[in-house]
Amino acid sequence: MTDCLAITNLSATLPDGQRLLRSVNVNVAPGEVRALVGESGAGKSMLSKAVLGVLPVSVKIVEGDIWLQGNDLGRLTAAKRRQAVAASIALIPQDPLTALNPSRRIGPQMTDRLVKILGWDQTRADERVRTLLDEVHIRDGERVLRAYPHELSGGMRQRVLIAAAFAAEPKLIIADEPTTALDVTVQKQILRLIAEMQRLHGTAILFVTHDLGVVAKISQNVTILYGGMVVEEGAVDQLFANPQHPYTRALLAATPRYTDPEASLLPVDQSVLSDLAKAVETADRDWMSSHGG
Amino acid sequence: MMQRIVIRLLTMLVTLFGVAVVVFIVIRIAPGDPIAMMLPPGATDADIDRLRALYGLDKSLFEQFFIWFWGILQGDFGTSISLRQDVLGLVLERLPATLELSILALFIAVLFGGFLAIVGARERGTAIESGIDVINGAALSIPDFLWGLVLILFFGVLIPIFGITGRVSPRLDLPFDTQFYLFESILRLRFDLTKDLLSHLFMPALALALPLAAIIAQLLKQSLKEVLELDYIVLARVKGFSETQVILREALKNAALPTLTLIGVQFTFLIGGTVIIERLFSYEGLGNLAIDAVINRDLPLIQGIVLVFAMLFVLINLAVDLSYALLNPRLRHG
Amino acid sequence: MADIRRRYKKPNLRLWLAGGWIALALAAALLAPWIAPHDPLTQDLLYGRLPPFWIEGAEPGFWLGTDSLGRDLLSRLIHGARIAFMVAFAAAIAACLVGSTLGLVAGYFGGWADRIISRIVDIWMSFPPVLFAILLIAVLGTGLHSVIIAIAVIDWTRFCRVIRAEAMVQARMDYVESAHIAGFGRVKTMIDEVLPNVLPSIIALLSLEMGIAIIVEAILSFVNLSVATDDPTWGGIIAEGRLSIHQAWWVLVFPLVALFLTVLSFSQLGEGLKQRFDPVLR
Numbered sequence: 001m002t003d004c005l006a007i008t009n010l011s012a013t014l015p016d017g018q019r020l021l022r023s024v025n026v027n028v029a030p031g032e033v034r035a036l037v038g039e040s041g042a043g044k045s046m047l048s049k050a051v052l053g054v055l056p057v058s059v060k061i062v063e064g065d066i067w068l069q070g071n072d073l074g075r076l077t078a079a080k081r082r083q084a085v086a087a088s089i090a091l092i093p094q095d096p097l098t099a100l101n102p103s104r105r106i107g108p109q110m111t112d113r114l115v116k117i118l119g120w121d122q123t124r125a126d127e128r129v130r131t132l133l134d135e136v137h138i139r140d141g142e143r144v145l146r147a148y149p150h151e152l153s154g155g156m157r158q159r160v161l162i163a164a165a166f167a168a169e170p171k172l173i174i175a176d177e178p179t180t181a182l183d184v185t186v187q188k189q190i191l192r193l194i195a196e197m198q199r200l201h202g203t204a205i206l207f208v209t210h211d212l213g214v215v216a217k218i219s220q221n222v223t224i225l226y227g228g229m230v231v232e233e234g235a236v237d238q239l240f241a242n243p244q245h246p247y248t249r250a251l252l253a254a255t256p257r258y259t260d261p262e263a264s265l266l267p268v269d270q271s272v273l274s275d276l277a278k279a280v281e282t283a284d285r286d287w288m289s290s291h292g293g
Numbered sequence: 294m295m296q297r298i299v300i301r302l303l304t305m306l307v308t309l310f311g312v313a314v315v316v317f318i319v320i321r322i323a324p325g326d327p328i329a330m331m332l333p334p335g336a337t338d339a340d341i342d343r344l345r346a347l348y349g350l351d352k353s354l355f356e357q358f359f360i361w362f363w364g365i366l367q368g369d370f371g372t373s374i375s376l377r378q379d380v381l382g383l384v385l386e387r388l389p390a391t392l393e394l395s396i397l398a399l400f401i402a403v404l405f406g407g408f409l410a411i412v413g414a415r416e417r418g419t420a421i422e423s424g425i426d427v428i429n430g431a432a433l434s435i436p437d438f439l440w441g442l443v444l445i446l447f448f449g450v451l452i453p454i455f456g457i458t459g460r461v462s463p464r465l466d467l468p469f470d471t472q473f474y475l476f477e478s479i480l481r482l483r484f485d486l487t488k489d490l491l492s493h494l495f496m497p498a499l500a501l502a503l504p505l506a507a508i509i510a511q512l513l514k515q516s517l518k519e520v521l522e523l524d525y526i527v528l529a530r531v532k533g534f535s536e537t538q539v540i541l542r543e544a545l546k547n548a549a550l551p552t553l554t555l556i557g558v559q560f561t562f563l564i565g566g567t568v569i570i571e572r573l574f575s576y577e578g579l580g581n582l583a584i585d586a587v588i589n590r591d592l593p594l595i596q597g598i599v600l601v602f603a604m605l606f607v608l609i610n611l612a613v614d615l616s617y618a619l620l621n622p623r624l625r626h627g
Numbered sequence: 628m629a630d631i632r633r634r635y636k637k638p639n640l641r642l643w644l645a646g647g648w649i650a651l652a653l654a655a656a657l658l659a660p661w662i663a664p665h666d667p668l669t670q671d672l673l674y675g676r677l678p679p680f681w682i683e684g685a686e687p688g689f690w691l692g693t694d695s696l697g698r699d700l701l702s703r704l705i706h707g708a709r710i711a712f713m714v715a716f717a718a719a720i721a722a723c724l725v726g727s728t729l730g731l732v733a734g735y736f737g738g739w740a741d742r743i744i745s746r747i748v749d750i751w752m753s754f755p756p757v758l759f760a761i762l763l764i765a766v767l768g769t770g771l772h773s774v775i776i777a778i779a780v781i782d783w784t785r786f787c788r789v790i791r792a793e794a795m796v797q798a799r800m801d802y803v804e805s806a807h808i809a810g811f812g813r814v815k816t817m818i819d820e821v822l823p824n825v826l827p828s829i830i831a832l833l834s835l836e837m838g839i840a841i842i843v844e845a846i847l848s849f850v851n852l853s854v855a856t857d858d859p860t861w862g863g864i865i866a867e868g869r870l871s872i873h874q875a876w877w878v879l880v881f882p883l884v885a886l887f888l889t890v891l892s893f894s895q896l897g898e899g900l901k902q903r904f905d906p907v908l909r
Contacts, residue, residue: 052531057418079535086533099524103546103620112542113532161528319766434894435887438846442865442883450872565755572850573869584850587765595765602758 002070003027004088004172004204005051010064011287012050020046020059022228022283026206028172033198033205035215035236037251038225044208046228048174051206053085063291069171086117090165092175092194096157096182100149107145110164118168132163135200136193155186159193166197172204179214191217212255216240224248227280246272301614305607312603313365317358320592365600371593375586380597384579388601389472390460391571391578395564397475397494398501402563403556405502406509411545413510414517415536425510432507437566441500441573448496456493458575465489497574501566505559512555516548550620557613561606642899645892652889656708664688665699667706667859672697676875694864694878695871703859704885710860711889714775714844719836721779726786727829733787734794735817745791748784756781760843769852777847778840786832793825831901838893845886861886 005028012021021043028034038044049055051066053073066073069088073081093099101109107129114125133141136159149157158178165173175194179187195218198205207219215222216236223233224247232245243249250272345351349360364371370380413425432440449457461467461474465486469477475494478486520526521544529543530536568580575581579598586594655662665688674697677689685692691700733744760777767773797803798821806816841861847853848862849869857863861882868879 052527054527054530082530082533082535085531089531091528091531093524093528095524099528101525101529101543101547104543113534117533316762319762322766434891436842436890438842438849439883439887439890442869442879445869445872446876446880446883450876562755562757565757568757568761569846569850583761584852587761588769588851590765590768592765595762599758599762602755606755 003067004030004032004069005206006065006067007047007051008065008067010047010050010061010066012046012055012059012061015058015060019284019287020228021050022280023064023287024225024228024230026223026230026233028204028206030171031202031204032221033207033219035207035209035219035222036225037209037212037215037222039210041227042225043228044210044225045176047225048091048176048206048208051085052089052091052174053081083117086113087168088171090168090170090173092158092161092165092173092178094177094180096154096161097149099161100157102149104148105145106147106149106152106160110145110160110167113164114168128167129163132167133160135166135197136160136163138163154182155190158182158186158190162190162193162197166201166203169201170203172206173198175205175207177209180210194218212251224251226276229280229283231276247276297618298615301611305611308607309600309604313362313600314358316596316599316603317361318354320596321354321357361596370597370600373586373591373594375589375591375594380593383582383594384597384601386472387577387579387582390474390576391564391567391580393473393475394494394498394567394571394576394578395501395560398498398563398567399505399556399560401498401502402505402509405506407513409506409510410513410517411537411540413514414521414544415540417518417521422514425514429507429511432503433511435504437500437504438569438573440503441497441570444496444500445573454492455496456489457496458493460490460493460577461486462489462493493574493576497567497570497576500573501563501570505556505563508559509552509556513548513552516551517544520544520548546620550617553613553617553620557610560609564602564605564609639899641895642903645895645899648888648892649896652708652885653712655705656712659705659709663699663702663705664690665702667698667703668857670696670698676871676878678875679877679881691881692875692877694867695875698859700864700878700881703864704861704882707859707861707864707882708885710771710848710854710858711841711844714771714778715837715840715893718775718778718782718840718843719833721775722782722836723786723829723833725779726783727790727825729783730787730790731794731817731822731825734791735798735821736813737795737798741791744787748787751781751784752788760847764847764852771854774844774847774853778843782836782839785836786829789828789832790825793828794821797821797824828901831897833897834893834900835897838890838897841886841893842890 005026007024007026010021010024011019013019024043024047026034026036026047036044036047046055046059050061051068051073055061061074068084071084073084076084100106107126110129111122111125114120114128115122120128129145130141133144138144138156138159144152144156144160152160162178178194179190182190191214194205194207197203198218205219207215209215219236221234222236222239224231224239224245226247232239232243232248239248240252243252342351349357352360361371368381370384372378373380373383376383409425409428413422416422435443444455445457448455456462467474467486468481468483471477475487475490478484478490517540521540526539526543529539534542567578568583570576571578571580572584579601583595583598585591586598671693674686674689674693675695677693677697678685679692679700680687680690682692689699689701691704693699694703729744733741759781763777763780764773767776794817803816803820806820807813811819844853844860845862845865848860849866850862851866853862854860864882865879865886868875868877868882872879
């Protein structure tokens with residue numbers, strides 16, 4: 001069975017040659033929930049932007065492929081690529097407060113993709129969106145559809161965005177730290193909701209986060225990034241029970257909710273970080289020599 | 294919303310009254326005697342007094358103001374000293390020409406500036422954007438007066454394809470009932486006349502529009518670039534909309550708000566600019582009349598013209614305010 | 628990186644070109660009676676509408692040709708520069724003195740002085756400058772002094788706004804505080820400590836304002852509201868050239884070029900000086 005998403009050997013650089021992604025491999029099987037974990041600057045949002053085709057202009061992919069549903073995205077024209085992404089991926093964005101256009105009503109913002117890009121007729125799209133608002137437990141759906149974003153709370157908006165993401169039955173959803181911007185109480189609800197929707201629809205999810213505590217609750221598999229490199233990957237249970245890499249161990253030690261909420265947080269050990277920095281350096285040197293300087 | 298409009302209307306009236314007072318006082322303290330200038334040399338003092346009484350200039354300033362202001366409320370702006378005609382009639386006859394010119398200029402500026410802004414934002418970070426910045430810089434540092442002269446040289450003399458003198462070719466018969474020639478020619482389906490009118494309007498309108506177009510292009514491009522960094526734009530891209538669709542559907546409306554406020558202020562400046570541009574193109578509008586009035590020191594006429602301009606400016610500000618509220622859902626409900 | 632480098636290099640060449648043109652025009656204006664080849668007012672209908680030197684039919688000695696009354700165009704331009712620069716300096720300096728003083732006071736003292744001055748500036752700036760000028764000229768009568776007064780009266784706000792903002796920043800600096808503690812008076816501190824720090828901006832604005840004043844003078848003399856006599860002005864020559872544009876284009880083109888270069892030079896000089904002096908950009 002082909003993977004839903006296969007990223008092979010992907011490297012991306014800034015104009016000055018600095019690598020942001022260092023030969024990254026990540027696979028997501030159909031229906032799999034995979035967490036992509038790393039601190040800020042680890043390259044996790046670069047990776048999701050690369051898949052979605054919304055990298056900043058200055059960042060260039062210099063090596064590697066992104067396969068989506070068995071299609072090599074790098075070989076498609078810009079317009080074809082956009083269609084391919086729109087047809088099988090959806091995004092749950094990080095900050096629900098800024099992810100909705102303030103001057104447009106919720107309804108059209110939820111249906112425009114179905115109608116304008118996927119060619120549904122408006123009634124069917126409206127029908128679909130209402131069903132989904134039900135599924136994300138929004139009771140007065142009609143009012144929400146007519147509302148402007150500023151009339152809804154943050155949690156409400158995130159529900160709307162989750163509903164919109166599932167609307168076209170995508171094969172893969174990229175959830176980009178979907179709970180980071182929310183209150184702690186709302187975070188739990190939203191997390192539960194995403195898990196529930198995932199079971200209901202069987203959609204594969206690439207769950208981007210910096211929080212290992214969240215990972216345990218939602219995903220089966222996890223990939224840990226540092227400095228644009230994959231440090232370790234595997235099934236959540238195994239990895240948590242028996243972390244191989246010192247950095248993973250350090251991260252786990254720094255995550256209170258998984259081990260013991262009462263235990264004090266352990267900062268990541270300095271020697272671990274300097275080892276990692278050396279590893280990054282070596283990887284870059286190898287890469288440079290293999291690519292002719 | 295309703296309350297907002299009422300407050301705006303009230304401030305508008307107060308502003309207009311203030312302008313009326315200032316204009317009246319400023320003009321009365323002017324040195325020089327307009328009456329003496331009207332009469333041939335050798336006129337007696339009695340002649341001067343008679344004329345003074347005729348124009349009401351023998352009363353106290355306070356009385357003069359209330360007579361004048363009461364008249365204005367009833368539509369009596371006085372009589373032009375140099376043209377010996379009703380001021381309101383003169384102004385109303387010329388106003389449509391100036392309005393057509395200014396509105397066409399605004400239209401060109403928005404079209405031009407908007408286009409450059411959208412292209413510049415779409416091609417951000419490329420040589421195309423730098424090119425647009427250079428064009429903007431040039432258009433901004435050259436005032437409309439110089440643009441007018443350049444246009445006259447290029448499209449009036451070097452490649453004479455546009456009219457550079459007057460409002461319409463003198464040999465044409467004009468079947469118009471109003472002074473809105475352009476508007477009426479379209480309504481009457483006389484497109485031959487529309488074409489001739491536009492050919493005469495285009496050069497002065499373009500001269501007025503270029504600096505404003507540059508301002509619009511600059512500001513709108515900047516706001517578009519800021520908006521294009523926002524999350525809902527990324528989401529729209531992921532949804533599958535092309536960059537142009539994203540700009541037009543999602544970004545433009547939100548980015549347009551600051552530009553809109555600016556256009557309001559700049560449009561009043563553009564209307565101010567018609568004074569010189571009309572002179573330059575011998576265009577028979579209000580501005581051309583204003584300059585004649587100043588040369589002849591025709592105080593009633595100057596008062597009338599300044600008041601009408603002030604009224605226009607206040608109305609424009611009101612319109613901008615209201616459209617701002619319409620575009621911004623937060624204000625509409627608040 | 629490339630962006631910063633461009634910022635470093637370009638203004639210098641531009642500054643030199645702009646400064647060079649202004650120096651040239653200023654020298655011509657000062658030396659007009661000695662260097663102008665002809666009397667700018669002498670009419671000679673036999674020599675009417677002579678083209679500039681490179682076109683057939685030109686007369687030696689009339690380098691840029693003549694207008695319809697046979698007056699030498701080059702001489703008129705040189706004498707016109709006199710009036711242009713006189714207005715530029717007088718009006719800009721007057722606007723600068725009024726505006727900078729008020730701006731300095733408003734920004735440095737703050738409080739009610741700031742509130743009153745800022746309010747006046749707001750009201751002043753809401754009135755379109757062209758209409759303002761017309762009203763003022765109508766009141767003051769035509770003539771060079773009216774033009775100068777009108778420009779100063781309208782444009783002092785440009786100085787006031789910028790200088791107020793900068794003085795406000797300076798007033799919060801530690802060295803102002805320490806001058807106070809050392810026992811210097813408020814006014815003395817303002818002049819000794821704050822003024823030197825806002826001076827670069829004043830100079831840059833002054834240069835910009837001179838360009839604006841030259842345009843305004845040209846516009847007003849174009850519509851016959853400036854000098855009353857037949858003294859040659861750039862605007863006056865342009866008006867003359869506008870009438871005979873189909874017979875003698877050069878009468879319009881040369882003053883236009885002179886105006887263009889001068890206005891552009893002043894604005895480039897102003898921009899360049901601002902960037903040079905601005906510690907943040909430098």
